[in-house]
Amino acid sequence: MKIAHHLDDATLxxxxxxxxxxAHSIVASAHMALCPQCRATLHKAEAIGGGILADQAPTAVSQTLRAATLASLEGLPVSAPKKPSAPLKAGALPDVLVRALGVTSLDQIKWHRKLPGVAIYDVPLPKGTKAKLKLLxxxxxxxxxxxxxxxxxxxxxxxGSYSxxxxxFxxxxxxxxxEDVEHQPIVDSDETCICLISFDVPAKFKSIWARLAQPFSGM
Ligand SMILES: [Zn+2]
Structure with a gap:
C-alpha cells in the first residue's frame, strides 16, 4: 500500500x-494503522506533548486516578482510541474499525442504499458525540x-479510489x-469506492443526496 495523503500535524x-x-480519532487511528509515516509523527508529537505537560504540571497525575480514568473508558462501545492500531495486513480492516463497525470485513456492512450507486452506513457512536462517522x-x-x-x-x-x-486518493x-476547504471528489476506480468519513457538522451533508443522484457529467 502506497500512501500519498496523510494526517495534518495539528490532527496528530x-x-x-x-x-x-x-469520530475523528477513529479515522485517524485507522489511517495510522496503515501508515508508518504518521505513526512516527505521532510518536514525536507525544514526546513533545509529554515534555510540555511535565513543564506545566509539577505534581504528576496519580497512578490511581489514571487507572480509574482508563477503566471508565473501557465500557464505552466506541471510545476515542488511545493508540493507533498495530500495523495491518493487506486487505484486513484495522482493529479500531473492527471494533467501531462491529464487522471483520466491509462485505458484512449492512448498507443503506440511498440512491442508485450510492450507499451509506451510519457508524454508531456514544450519545452526545459531536462529530459524525459514516461509511460511504x-x-x-x-x-x-x-x-x-x-x-x-x-x-x-x-x-477503490477518487480524485x-x-x-x-x-x-x-x-x-x-x-472547514474552509471546498472540494469535489469523483470516484475513478472500476470498483466501488468505500470511504470512512468523520465530520463535525451533519447539516452540510443533508443537501448532498439529491445531487448525488446525478452521475458526474464531466462538466
Ligand atoms: Zn499517514
Missing part, C-alpha cells in the same frame, strides 16, 4: 493530546458535489480538510 497533535472528537460507498463516476465543511472533515479511503483538486490515503 490533537490525537496525541486526546482532544480529537472520537460510491460507484464509479459518482461525484460528491462541491461542499464546504463548517468543521473538520477526515476521509479515509478503504477501497479531486488535491490529487488521487487510493486505499489508505486520508484527506484531512479544514
Amino acid at each position: 497533535v490533537g490525537f496525541a493530546a486526546g482532544t480529537l472528537a472520537p 460507498a460510491l460507484e464509479k463516476g459518482r461525484a460528491m458535489p462541491d461542499h464546504g465543511h463548517g468543521g473538520e472533515e477526515l476521509t479515509l479511503v478503504l477501497k 479531486d483538486k488535491f490529487g488521487k 487510493t486505499a489508505g490515503d486520508v484527506a484531512d480538510l479544514a
Whole structure:
C-alpha cells in the first residue's frame, strides 16, 4: 500500500493530546494503522506533548486516578482510541474499525442504499458525540458535489479510489480538510469506492443526496 495523503500535524497533535472528537480519532487511528509515516509523527508529537505537560504540571497525575480514568473508558462501545492500531495486513480492516463497525470485513456492512450507486452506513457512536462517522460507498463516476465543511472533515479511503483538486486518493490515503476547504471528489476506480468519513457538522451533508443522484457529467 502506497500512501500519498496523510494526517495534518495539528490532527496528530490533537490525537496525541486526546482532544480529537472520537469520530475523528477513529479515522485517524485507522489511517495510522496503515501508515508508518504518521505513526512516527505521532510518536514525536507525544514526546513533545509529554515534555510540555511535565513543564506545566509539577505534581504528576496519580497512578490511581489514571487507572480509574482508563477503566471508565473501557465500557464505552466506541471510545476515542488511545493508540493507533498495530500495523495491518493487506486487505484486513484495522482493529479500531473492527471494533467501531462491529464487522471483520466491509462485505458484512449492512448498507443503506440511498440512491442508485450510492450507499451509506451510519457508524454508531456514544450519545452526545459531536462529530459524525459514516461509511460511504460510491460507484464509479459518482461525484460528491462541491461542499464546504463548517468543521473538520477526515476521509479515509478503504477501497477503490477518487480524485479531486488535491490529487488521487487510493486505499489508505486520508484527506484531512479544514472547514474552509471546498472540494469535489469523483470516484475513478472500476470498483466501488468505500470511504470512512468523520465530520463535525451533519447539516452540510443533508443537501448532498439529491445531487448525488446525478452521475458526474464531466462538466
Ligand atoms: Zn499517514
